[in-house]
Amino acid sequence: HFNGASLFFVFLYLHLFKGLFFVSYRLKKVWMSGIVILLLVMMEAFMGYVLVWAQMSFWASVVITSLLSVIPIWGPSIVTWIWSGFTVSSATLKFFFVLHFLVPWGLLLLVMVHLVFLHETGSTSKLYCHGDYDKVCFYPEYWVKDFLNVVVWLIFVVFSLACPFFLGDPEMFIESDPMMSPVHIVPEWYFLFAYAILRAIPNKVLGVVSLFFSILVFFIFVLVESYVSILSKVNKFFVFVFVFVSVVLSWLGQCLVEDPFVVLSMIFSFLYFFVVFVLFMIYYVSGRVFL
CATH class of the missing domain: 1.20.810.10 (Cytochrome Bc1 Complex; Chain C)
Structure with a gap:
């Protein structure tokens, strides 16, 4: 245990990444x-x-x-x-x-x-x-x-x-x-990406909201109504970018609260939500353009 x-x-996160990769x-x-x-x-x-x-x-x-x-x-x-x-x-x-x-x-x-x-x-x-x-x-x-x-x-x-x-x-x-x-404070490694997002935001309320949204944001993918296979390679590329950003955030979460780690945490926290937004928009917008 x-x-x-x-x-x-490890298997849970791989399962999530696979779901994004194959548009599950x-x-x-x-x-x-x-x-x-x-x-x-x-x-x-x-x-x-x-x-x-x-x-x-x-x-x-x-x-x-x-x-x-x-x-x-x-x-x-x-x-x-x-x-x-x-x-x-x-x-x-x-x-x-x-x-x-x-x-x-x-x-x-x-x-x-x-x-x-x-x-x-x-x-x-x-x-x-x-x-x-x-x-x-x-x-x-x-x-x-x-x-x-x-x-x-x-x-x-x-x-x-x-x-x-x-x-x-x-x-x-x-x-x-x-x-x-x-x-x-250093939580276990599987919480570090969310903890890094929490620490990256100086405001306590916004930090806690961002912490919860680091997982809740994946609910927006249910709004995708259609799948356009021509964009699958773009989707797969951004999934790998998302994995990279998540790994870097996890590393930053166990670093001391000092420069340059604080600035890097802010940058990669923004990239985390930006890449998720791009992954969502790839099929959400294309479904309205191509279909």
């Missing part, structure tokens, strides 16, 4: 349920990160949860409710533990909904094999191919049980000290 979280997020947002219900799953998984992972109760995760929980105080009127009350008091304490840990255990059951339901929506029409084929006559039988071809995944999974389970902390971040083994904060 501790070893596999990073690997899980044409299946609107599948795309929207997938983004909701991503948001819930990120919330779930954050709570699991806090449960370690190490120095970095303790202070990350203080900083990240206090961001909700920007919500007008109810913000401070929501933060107090999440903390189960007036500061992050043992009560907060128990609250997060319960949620960390319960949320996966909601995720399981959402994944089932995701698959039901997918099987309404079937997934898009990378080889453009749309008819059943073009498809390969599940047995023996796919059964044998997928059995390799079962073997790899069993090896990973044995590794996780024998060496449960082998792939853990060294920061997670430093006991938390409420009286001394770290030099700068």
Whole structure:
């Protein structure tokens, strides 16, 4: 569990990039349920990160949860409710533990909904094999191919049980000290791109809004009504640009808050939203021009 979280997020982000690459947002219900799953998984992972109760995760929980105080009127009350008091304490840990255990059951339901929506029409084929006559039988071809995944999974389970902390971040083994904060807060790598966007904006409210919009912005792709194959190469180019920008933002998120990293964070935060906007406009505008 501790070893596999990073690997899980690698596959999640690859799945998102693949969806952008192959214009999978044409299946609107599948795309929207997938983004909701991503948001819930990120919330779930954050709570699991806090449960370690190490120095970095303790202070990350203080900083990240206090961001909700920007919500007008109810913000401070929501933060107090999440903390189960007036500061992050043992009560907060128990609250997060319960949620960390319960949320996966909601995720399981959402994944089932995701698959039901997918099987309404079937997934898009990378080889453009749309008819059943073009498809390969599940047995023996796919059964044998997928059995390799079962073997790899069993090896990973044995590794996780024998060496449960082998792939853990060294920061997670430093006991938390409420009286001394770290030099700068560094979340786990899979949140760094969003954290870099948060830090890049001097205004707290705009920073928090940008943080949430770094994921919520993908909902706009359901507005794309048509697909023009002549622009697929342009789309694929900008998907690779988006991957590059996301990786650079993740690197900037773990750097110190000083020049030139602050300026670079601002530049790449703008590029992040700009490239997403371009990816959206490629098919949104072309559908009205060519069709």
